[in-house]
Amino acid sequence: MKEFKNRTAVITGAANGFGFEVAKECARREMKVVMADIDGEDLKKASQTVKEMGVEVLTVEMDTSVYEEMENLAKQTLETFRTVDLLFNNAGVVTSGSIWEMPLKDWEWTMGVNVWGMMYAMRVFVPIMLKQQTPCHVVNVASVAGLLTTPGMPAYHTTKFATVAMTESANYQLQMMNANVKMSVYCPGFVQTDLHNCEKRRPERFKIDPDHPYYQSESYRAGLAKAEHVITTGIPITSVAQSIFTAIEEEQFYILTHPQYNPVIGLRVKTMLEGKNPSAELFRK
Ligand SMILES: NC(=O)c1ccc[n+]([C@@H]2O[C@H](COP(=O)([O-])OP(=O)(O)OC[C@H]3O[C@@H](n4cnc5c(N)ncnc54)[C@H](O)[C@@H]3O)[C@@H](O)[C@H]2O)c1
Numbered sequence: 088m089k090e091f092k093n094r095t096a097v098i099t100g101a102a103n104g105f106g107f108e109v110a111k112e113c114a115r116r117e118m119k120v121v122m123a124d125i126d127g128e129d130l131k132k133a134s135q136t137v138k139e140m141g142v143e144v145l146t147v148e149m150d151t152s153v154y155e156e157m158e159n160l161a162k163q164t165l166e167t168f169r170t171v172d173l174l175f176n177n178a179g180v181v182t183s184g185s186i187w188e189m190p191l192k193d194w195e196w197t198m199g200v201n202v203w204g205m206m207y208a209m210r211v212f213v214p215i216m217l218k219q220q221t222p223c224h225v226v227n228v229a230s231v232a233g234l235l236t237t238p239g240m241p242a243y244h245t246t247k248f249a250t251v252a253m254t255e256s257a258n259y260q261l262q263m264m265n266a267n268v269k270m271s272v273y274c275p276g277f278v279q280t281d282l283h284n285c286e287k288r289r290p291e292r293f294k295i296d297p298d299h300p301y302y303q304s305e306s307y308r309a310g311l312a313k314a315e316h317v318i319t320t321g322i323p324i325t326s327v328a329q330s331i332f333t334a335i336e337e338e339q340f341y342i343l344t345h346p347q348y349n350p351v352i353g354l355r356v357k358t359m360l361e362g363k364n365p366s367a368e369l370f371r372k
Pocket of ligand 1: 099100101102103104105106123124125126129149150151152177178179180181200228229230231274275276277278279280281282283284285288290318321
């Protein structure tokens with residue numbers, strides 16, 4: 088996809104972080120912008136900024152982990168703008184904690200948004216794009232956490248590996264169909280966004296009991312503190328949108344942003360192929 092002017096971009100998780108940055112870049116490129124997010128207040132503020140850039144904006148307050156709400160997003164998009172040309176499939180949350188300690192609701196929430204929501208968007212929007220037969224692009228937002236593993240956040244890793252896998256598999260299929268739809272999977276390291284504050288965007292049906300002993304535990308507090316530290320000390324968010332658009336224009340599938348993690352990704356594969364065991368020594372340093 089090389090032409091953006093007057094084409095339609097659908098962005099999930101558009102009220103903050105990567106989604107908001109990409110929405111502003113879409114406006115710079117004179118696209119029509121559909122901004123979807125669960126956080127109505129932040130969505131209002133973010134969409135106001137994008138509207139002031141002089142483009143048409145449709146805002147949809149919705150939860151990506153509910154299939155009917157994704158279908159409604161597509162319906163509203165087509166009714167308003169008639170086409171969908173770019174999907175930035177981005178809404179996501181982060182949780183940490185061991186498999187044996189973390190309450191199931193946390194798993195359900197993380198999987199619901201990061202896996203099911205991601206799949207729902209592809210399931211709903213890719214057929215619309217195929218039918219259009221015009222150049223289209225889907226960017227699924229995974230993470231470097233979908234290419235390597237670390238201790239303490241199995242749910243997040245699970246969802247990001249799933250995103251990489253579903254994007255790779257769908258992309259092979261689209262290639263075999265000579266389809267008009269191209270795909271990329273975005274795998275950044277830590278970037279300064281609002282991700283560590285995602286708890287306030289937990290949908291009602293995944294609500295937890297704050298008095299549950301887990302949420303009073305040292306390991307839970309340590310997980311929260313770590314998430315806040317790595318996000319707030321990540322790279323600044325400026326310029327990420329530009330690099331995403333360059334990848335779309337050049338039909339680059341894997342979008343990696345932090346070269347310092349490449350040796351770790353390589354080591355994981357090398358360890359596997361050499362029949363060795365992964366070692367936690369890497370994280371003791
Ligand atoms: N920030 C990082 O360091 C980093 C690194 C790698 C990957 N990512 C991924 O980037 C994506 C975007 O995160 P971000 O860092 O911009 O965080 P962010 O919190 O700044 O933005 C995420 C947006 O998604 C929205 N959202 C959350 N749950 C939703 C739901 N159920 N339905 C609709 N919208 C929902 C939030 O309201 C928020 O506006 C996520 O998938 C995240 O896993 C982030």
